[in-house]
Amino acid sequence: MQTREFFVSAPGKVILHGEHSVVHGQVALAVSLNLRTFLRLQSTSSGEVHINLPNIDTFLSWEITALQPLLAGCKEQGGLKDLDADLLKRLREFTRISEDSTDTRSMAVLAFLYMYLSVFAESLASITVSVWSELPTGAGLGSSAAYNVCLSAALLSARGNISNPLTPQQESARWSKEEMELINRWAFMGEKIIHGNPSGVDNAVGTWGKSQIHTSFYLFIIKFMLHHFTLFITGGFLRYHAGNITPLSWVPVLRILLTNTKVPRSTKVLVSGVKDKINKFPSVMKPVLESVSAVSCVCEQTLIEMAERGPSAEHYNILEELIDINQHHLNVMGVGHSSLDTLCRVTLARGLHSKLTGAGGGGCGITLLRPETDTTVIQSTVEELKACGFDCWETSIGAPGVQQHSSAALSQHILKILSSY
């Protein structure tokens, strides 16, 4: 153990364009969201491992001596390899989380214990990990990836596998490119535990988010090659073989409203509904997927131009038009919802343009704010959206990726939550 107390944070993600059509081989744009997950790691001498997840009312601890036997059968301890299905199986037995449990608490505990045991395999350390997030869970905002990125960065740093980049003078610091690649790969392992076969996009956005060197931000272009696309409807998982995740050149920060309609939806049902619709009306639906892909590409070009030449009103007009077009296309795919129509109508009444982000059928939407959008307009929009029963945050996209923080860098509110345990 190199440190007594350690703070890290990682951003969420939103899909700007290309949700659903990405499943069918088209281009999508994902971007980091400035709603973050914060983690505090303390090294202790208790002989115990504690995990505190106040967002989901989960506070658990284990004796290290009880955990040690779980590592007995591991072939290659501490290394980053493919997911060790045997270890995961033993963990499920140990925690009495059955094979078909996929609830947030169970998955968070499994990912933590798996990562802790793998990273500290050579010598299990007494630690207390507390995680608190601004991100709602299960809303398609990459909350699990932000959690896994925080766990990965904190555990690897605490174990000494990567540096402890924060100098006494700094409030926040980031790791080297190589270290961030390691963080990302371990976070992806956590994502596999939680999601079965994740695309790798969420953890990439959570890790890289913002370039450390440049003052503008990364977008990620996801190109799913889908050589072996397989959809297991009956198995309860959407499985696909993801292709390239390409970081985009520098793009401007965009202010947004993020709205959670809180209408529950099943991503699996929505994805299979889109697939059914494509099979039912291929001649109608395939051009729609192509058009969505073109929306992503035009958006990418526009963002690059905004970064290169400076943003203009016309750039924002284009971004707004693309948002409207894609929202209509998502409605054509059948993943709209009356709550999302309400979001679009309420914001458009103030000249603001919105689209769903993620799976749709409820869930979250984003509203682009223009540089000149007045604070009073934003406030009244947020109020009206909250009056509709929605949660609503004024935030931005293009947030920094995973960071280490000094305690001074954190708000009193967050510090208080993380230090309660």
Added chain:
Amino acid sequence: MQTREFFVSAPGKVILHGEHSVVHGQVALAVSLNLRTFLRLQSTSSGEVHINLPNIDTFLSWEITALQPLLAGCKEQGGLKDLDADLLKRLREFTRISEDSTDTRSMAVLAFLYMYLSVFAESLASITVSVWSELPTGAGLGSSAAYNVCLSAALLSARGNISNPLTPQQESARWSKEEMELINRWAFMGEKIIHGNPSGVDNAVGTWGKSQIHTSFYLFIIKFMLHHFTLFITGGFLRYHAGNITPLSWVPVLRILLTNTKVPRSTKVLVSGVKDKINKFPSVMKPVLESVSAVSCVCEQTLIEMAERGPSAEHYNILEELIDINQHHLNVMGVGHSSLDTLCRVTLARGLHSKLTGAGGGGCGITLLRPETDTTVIQSTVEELKACGFDCWETSIGAPGVQQHSSAALSQHILKILSSY
């Protein structure tokens, strides 16, 4: 003159699918609408020609001796040839309707006088023509075509160029195929006077509407070949060279609500807006046009299947899905309007699906009624739409084309209006 009193009627039309995209070479479906225009022609001995158009408060008459000199310069009197620009020019001078007047009254009068003088060129007869329509004007429902088809059928019959098909035992009767072709060609001449360069779809639908032999109805598939597509934005006219208008095989009658939002719009501005959007985002918009074309084709196939195998609930589901998809596509093209969103929302709240028909940007929308849709549901929908300030008719598509009627066949209401003059 073969008759003292003569009644005819012709239906309106709606575009079921393909408005706007038809301008860019895609397939569209137009269908007759069971809101009709009725005409009464009386032969008199007054030495005058009267035209009464109570819908537009137009009641005019001319001495035949005053009209006669207008024919002096005509090269080929009474024949059906290309529009005689000289005669039209003399008519404008005679009626003091200037070159740039395009209002409904002026155009209706010009079309009537042109057709009357051309058909009766050899011997101008004393007649009184009264026309009343269930169709709103300028709403994209083919009201001018229904007017021109009525004029054409009545004048050609009165002149003896076509038969007077009604036997004393009949309430309604239709002309032969060859006679209807003549009616259609003369009606198209009227359309040219009113619209400059019409597609020919509206008069074809108004003429043919329903097959005389079969009990089901014609749809018209419009395939614009557009070898010489030209858009004169500055000239104030949309000009295009239309291609084939193909009658579709028998299709079922569909009950609909027709709603006029009464929001005024300029077709020219809307058409040029779509063109601008295609030029701005070709990679995004061209697939949308393709998808609309596919919607028309799938709809056509579904209607044929409904006629061949009998309509099923699944057929109606498909028609509803296609309506929703196309409405979203029209929104992508930028021709939606909040009033049309209201129409869609109000009807969808009762499980009914709507789309705009025609130019959009307000104007009219159609709502598909299912065979099992309850009368109380329809009534409450109509009431709510009227409360929104809209006009709303419960009607059907697939109406009979031009017909001759006995006075007994007409409702007292219509008979009373037409007989007031």
